Amino acid sequence: MAEEHSPIGGLHVFSTGTGSIHTEHRYGTRLPQMWWVLFSRNWVEVPINVFVLEHPEGLILFDAGLDTAVLTNPTYVDSRIGRFFMRRLFRLTMRAEETLTNKLAGLGFDVADVRKVVVSHLHFDHVGGIAEVPQADLLVSRNEWAQLSGPHPERDFIFGEHVQRPGARWQVVDFEHTDDPLLAPFGGCHDVMNDGSLILLPTPGHTPGSISMLARIKGRAPVLLIGDLAYEAELLMKDQLPGTGNKAQLLDSYEKVRELKRHLPELVILPSHDIAAQEYLSSNPAQQGAPADHSTAARFSVG
Numbered sequence: 001m002a003e004e005h006s007p008i009g010g011l012h013v014f015s016t017g018t019g020s021i022h023t024e025h026r027y028g029t030r031l032p033q034m035w036w037v038l039f040s041r042n043w044v045e046v047p048i049n050v051f052v053l054e055h056p057e058g059l060i061l062f063d064a065g066l067d068t069a070v071l072t073n074p075t076y077v078d079s080r081i082g083r084f085f086m087r088r089l090f091r092l093t094m095r096a097e098e099t100l101t102n103k104l105a106g107l108g109f110d111v112a113d114v115r116k117v118v119v120s121h122l123h124f125d126h127v128g129g130i131a132e133v134p135q136a137d138l139l140v141s142r143n144e145w146a147q148l149s150g151p152h153p154e155r156d157f158i159f160g161e162h163v164q165r166p167g168a169r170w171q172v173v174d175f176e177h178t179d180d181p182l183l184a185p186f187g188g189c190h191d192v193m194n195d196g197s198l199i200l201l202p203t204p205g206h207t208p209g210s211i212s213m214l215a216r217i218k219g220r221a222p223v224l225l226i227g228d229l230a231y232e233a234e235l236l237m238k239d240q241l242p243g244t245g246n247k248a249q250l251l252d253s254y255e256k257v258r259e260l261k262r263h264l265p266e267l268v269i270l271p272s273h274d275i276a277a278q279e280y281l282s283s284n285p286a287q288q289g290a291p292a293d294h295s296t297a298a299r300f301s302v303g
Helices: 023-027 033-039 080-089 100-106 142-149 233-237 247-263 275-282 296-301
Strands: 010-022 043-055 058-062 091-093 114-118 137-141 169-173 198-202 211-215 223-225 268-270
Touching (some): 010 023, 010 100, 010 275, 033 080, 043 275, 142 169
Parallel strands (some): 058 114
16 A cells, blocks of 8 residues: 655665675574684675655655775774774775765755755764765664764774764654554654654664664655665565674564564565665656565565
8 A cells, every 4th residue: 555645755776886795694694703704705796775765854865875985095994903804794896976966966866955864873884975965964873873982883893983073963863652553562763754754663683773764655655774684675574684783683673573564564675785675666666556576676575
């Protein structure tokens, strides 16, 4: 069932470059993490997706993608140990023109019209473009923000120099109690625009403060943007864990998302690092609800 009265007029996606991660990272493994990080030769390419939602009050982004400096600045990461493990965890490909500004322009949007950026979590490939939107409010969960005060956030690939930029308009989100039976199992929610169209939900596991966003979009089935909670929606549906993250938290968040889908069978689940998110949106340009069964992204709507 498509939303008919939502103020959200459109949903778009683009990628600020691509990356490759180990197969064990994406699909999980019984091997010790340090072993596959250092010795695995199995790689799978992933997009670095940014989602754009059209709201009457301005553009809302879900994540901000990569910063081109990640490839041009050899000390982009201050921490030596951070640089060491980045080279072993990620292979990044990005052209100089693949900036947030240019990608938005390619969709016909002005970067100055971005009002808010919802940051699913603080990893470098999700906050890289925030310097291009100094006018925007940057929303992050309190649990995620708290990691910056920990002894070694860089060990979890949270780099303060990429987050705490001069002038950045960070807003720490607290989740409020809700009696909505759809959302209550998550333990709280946050209404981004105060109109019910974009709802943030705590979905820890990939990081302690990771969040997802439920979007009700005019003419489209409801969409849940899940960041890196899972790298493919079907992996979440069958409890196949990735090679990183807190397993207990991941399983708990997976079950909550599945419960939401049981109540909203048409719900489309879009991870941030799956090409099928782009295929789903490009195959549904008229925004006519859930994808047809022949679509590559149809697997997002099975449950």
